[in-house]
Amino acid sequence: MMRPRLAAAALAIALSPVSLSAQEQRPEGDPVIAVETTDARMNEATAEARATSAKWLAVVENPPVGATNITFKFPLEGYEHIWVLDVARDGDYVTGRLANNPHAEGWSYGDPVRVALSDISDWGYVDAVGKAHGYYTVRVMLDYMSEEQAAEVRRQYGFDD
Template sequence: MKRAHLALAFALALTALPLSAAPQDTRQRDDIAPLSIDKDDRAMNAARAEARRTLPAFLALLANPPEGTGGYAIKFPLEGWEHIWVNELEIDGKVIVGQLANYPEQDGYEIGQSVRVPISQITDWGYRSAKGVMQGHFTTRVLLTRIAPADAAQIRDDMGWSE
């Protein structure tokens, strides 16, 4: 079975960040991440499909962020298998330029490293609304069903998601 790795650490760190904060040291949360996901995982594939379907609206917001919003981030498969968050985003044609927002599992990469992500490779997106509620994070929502309920409840609360 082929598996992909998804990092939940960034979602955890992002919940505690102010709207304009840079990546945080999330190593203390590595007991939760990475989670291995089968490539044919229906729930995760549906989440990615929803992220792709709604990506044009996210990109429009990223191009002209509404006042009070922040924490814009995307997720993509680094080297084709490790789905990782990127923040500090800028649109450069058909590419998003940003910084790795959590610790990569792969050698040769580090948090804060600049990357160029073709828009066609984005598998999730997220941002914090002016009301403080995380938007998007479709894959994060799936991952929350796969971790300890107390941890998931805390993350949902921090994300501003009601049960």
């Protein structure tokens, strides 16, 4: 019996493009890394992102000087965890535009979304010195990448600093 999978949109946020060879790829969408819904580390990363989301919301509402790439991830259509940019808070929701080309039918890169705060599965931003904050699920996805890809992501996100 096949276990359900979540498709995590592959790091195509605006930090700078990262080329990933995907485990599953359809030509109409960005590369994805498929992760089992039962993956304990990914579930822990999502829980940590949710538990620390107040820190991120403070950045959304009052961005520090030099902060860029204020973003969040949510499960589009319930399964494709995808990044969103141009973020604004709207009460118990956040709004923005899809930062990846989704696989979910009827959606495209740049489409506007309105997402309940409780549906956020990850968040991130880059500070004035170029250090990435958040991106909990990205750190887990490093183990699903080749050594070269993971090293490039670590370098771009400043994870090894």
